[in-house]
Amino acid sequence: MRTSPGMTIIGSGFAGLCMAIKLKEAGYHDFVILEKAAELGGTWRDNTYPGCACDVPSHMYSFSFELNPGWSRMFSPQEEIRDYLRACAEKYGLGPHLRFGTEVVSLEYDDAARAWRVGTADGEAFTTNAVVSGAGALHLPSFPEIAGRERFRGPAFHSAGWDHSVDLTGKRVAVIGTGASAVQFVPEIARRAAHLTVYQRTAPWIQPKPDFAFPERARRLLALPGAARTLRNAIYWTLETRALGFTVDPRLMKAHEALALRHLERQVPDPGLRARLTPDYTIGCKRILLSDDYYPALTRENVEVVTDAITEIREGSIVDAAGRETAADVIVYGTGFKVVDALNDQRITGRNGRKIQDAWQDGVEAYHGVTVAGFPNLFFLLGPNTGLGHNSVVFMIESQVRYVIGCLRLLSRTGARALDVRPEAQRAFNDRLQRRLSALVWNEGGCRSWYLDSRGVNRTVWPGFTFEYWARTRKVDPGAYRLIR
Numbered sequence: 001m002r003t004s005p006g007m008t009i010i011g012s013g014f015a016g017l018c019m020a021i022k023l024k025e026a027g028y029h030d031f032v033i034l035e036k037a038a039e040l041g042g043t044w045r046d047n048t049y050p051g052c053a054c055d056v057p058s059h060m061y062s063f064s065f066e067l068n069p070g071w072s073r074m075f076s077p078q079e080e081i082r083d084y085l086r087a088c089a090e091k092y093g094l095g096p097h098l099r100f101g102t103e104v105v106s107l108e109y110d111d112a113a114r115a116w117r118v119g120t121a122d123g124e125a126f127t128t129n130a131v132v133s134g135a136g137a138l139h140l141p142s143f144p145e146i147a148g149r150e151r152f153r154g155p156a157f158h159s160a161g162w163d164h165s166v167d168l169t170g171k172r173v174a175v176i177g178t179g180a181s182a183v184q185f186v187p188e189i190a191r192r193a194a195h196l197t198v199y200q201r202t203a204p205w206i207q208p209k210p211d212f213a214f215p216e217r218a219r220r221l222l223a224l225p226g227a228a229r230t231l232r233n234a235i236y237w238t239l240e241t242r243a244l245g246f247t248v249d250p251r252l253m254k255a256h257e258a259l260a261l262r263h264l265e266r267q268v269p270d271p272g273l274r275a276r277l278t279p280d281y282t283i284g285c286k287r288i289l290l291s292d293d294y295y296p297a298l299t300r301e302n303v304e305v306v307t308d309a310i311t312e313i314r315e316g317s318i319v320d321a322a323g324r325e326t327a328a329d330v331i332v333y334g335t336g337f338k339v340v341d342a343l344n345d346q347r348i349t350g351r352n353g354r355k356i357q358d359a360w361q362d363g364v365e366a367y368h369g370v371t372v373a374g375f376p377n378l379f380f381l382l383g384p385n386t387g388l389g390h391n392s393v394v395f396m397i398e399s400q401v402r403y404v405i406g407c408l409r410l411l412s413r414t415g416a417r418a419l420d421v422r423p424e425a426q427r428a429f430n431d432r433l434q435r436r437l438s439a440l441v442w443n444e445g446g447c448r449s450w451y452l453d454s455r456g457v458n459r460t461v462w463p464g465f466t467f468e469y470w471a472r473t474r475k476v477d478p479g480a481y482r483l484i485r
């Protein structure tokens with residue numbers, strides 16, 4: 001490894017790759033991308049479960065500067081998105097910058113050198129002027145704390161680490177969790193397993209998935225100048241209308257709720273099962289899921305939905321709060337990711353030896369979700385409160401990448417070595433944000449979601465329209481930063 005690259009990017013998912021592409025475009029070539037895995041792709045490398053696909057239409061869930069008229073479906077499968085990212089890396093010549101098998105374990109700011117010291121898992125350390133973290137928000141699998149989990153003797157794996165060596169055909173499978181991944185893989189398992197038990201803690205709101213394969217002719221049309229852009233814009237504005245309910249008044253989500261309830265009614269004739277699958281909180285409080293085959297899978301003879309909490313896992317079975325013991329050969333965890341914890345667990349030491357955990361003792365936050373006071377030249381992509389429930393996060397990533405480039409330009413313009421966001425700017429930004437969030441569906445919708453931290457504060461979702469975020473981050477306000485020379 002070069003001893004001191006000008007910039008260091010952590011991660012090679014949508015975020016890290018976007019940062020690298022835009023850095024090159026802006027004329028910065030002195031950077032490395034450190035990736036702990038052996039391949040690029042992030043989410044789309046790790047999640048290989050059957051049925052894995054995006055749930056924002058592909059023409060929107062992709063880079064605005066790299067449209068792909070050839071998407072095979074409205075919601076393309078995992079392999080295709082992974083290949084798209086690989087193709088982007090290839091096209092933009094990122095190969096020489098990528099260092100695989102390199103896990104960043106610590107970041108330490110050296111006040112004297114005005115540079116970051118990056119420590120990696122193999123014991124190497126080097127200095128760099130700036131760090132961009134694209135380490136991913138939905139990256140570290142989360143497992144539930146259930147007594148006896150380690151006692152289970154059969155195969156047990158998380159959806160983000162699917163064990164393809166396990167053939168589920170004819171097996172008794174237990175799925176724990178009914179989130180965005182589970183609704184995609186449950187129908188696939190149901191077709192193969194002898195028996196499938198789905199353990200549901202909270203029923204998700206599910207709407208029809210307008211998915212279809214683009215015929216060859218449509219793809220040829222989409223390759224015409226302006227066509228893919230027009231489709232993307234149409235999708236963008238359609239999805240943005242959903243933000244009205246999220247960001248203005250949850251009552252505006254009534255139409256969405258009606259659509260979801262109709263979908264449930266149409267697909268689940270049994271009133272008993274339907275009652276168990278009917279959510280008891282306002283739609284949008286948790287991510288709204290899209291699926292046409294999840295409910296039908298649950299109505300199959302070989303599938304059972306259990307809504308009683310799991311009390312214990314034994315060697316070959318699962319016991320629930322109703323006292324029922326259900327035999328299982330395989331357990332699949334569809335229990336999501338560590339989101340807020342993942343940010344807070346990082347070993348990052350800023351100015352004057354201050355740990356990020358101290359900076360975040362009252363909660364994880366950043367200015368525009370990107371910079372944190374006391375941690376100069378450290379930029380988070382998809383950092384605190386910049387996730388979305390209604391549109392593509394790639395849009396947010398692109399806004400943030402442009403913001404980071406703006407910060408770098410400010411540095412070159414002023415000849416400063418580093419910039420550090422002023423605590424008062426960060427405070428004002430987050431106070432406004434939390435005030436706004438307090439009345440919205442994620443806090444008031446009657447559910448407990450991974451959007452909230454342990455104190456019930458939303459540290460995950462952007463509470464507005466995405467164009468608003470875009471507008472706010474379009475220009476760097478020099479007054480919000482202290483320049484370090």
Ligand SMILES: Cc1cc2nc3c(=O)[nH]c(=O)nc-3n(C[C@H](O)[C@H](O)[C@H](O)COP(=O)(O)OP(=O)(O)OC[C@H]3O[C@@H](n4cnc5c(N)ncnc54)[C@H](O)[C@@H]3O)c2cc1C
Pocket residue numbers: 010011012013014015016034035036037040041042043044047052053054055056061102103104105134135136137138139181381382391392393394
């Ligand atoms: C199954 C699934 C489906 C999804 N579908 C959608 C969707 O339809 N629409 C949408 O908007 N969002 C979706 N998401 C969210 C998705 O995570 C983001 O859209 C996006 O892929 C995030 O990109 P990223 O680059 O920020 O993070 P990631 O893709 O998670 O990439 C992070 C990368 O950083 C690497 N890394 C992490 N820590 C370190 C370290 N310490 N050192 C070195 N490398 C490190 C990881 O190995 C990984 O490659 C989905 C998520 C999942 C799990």
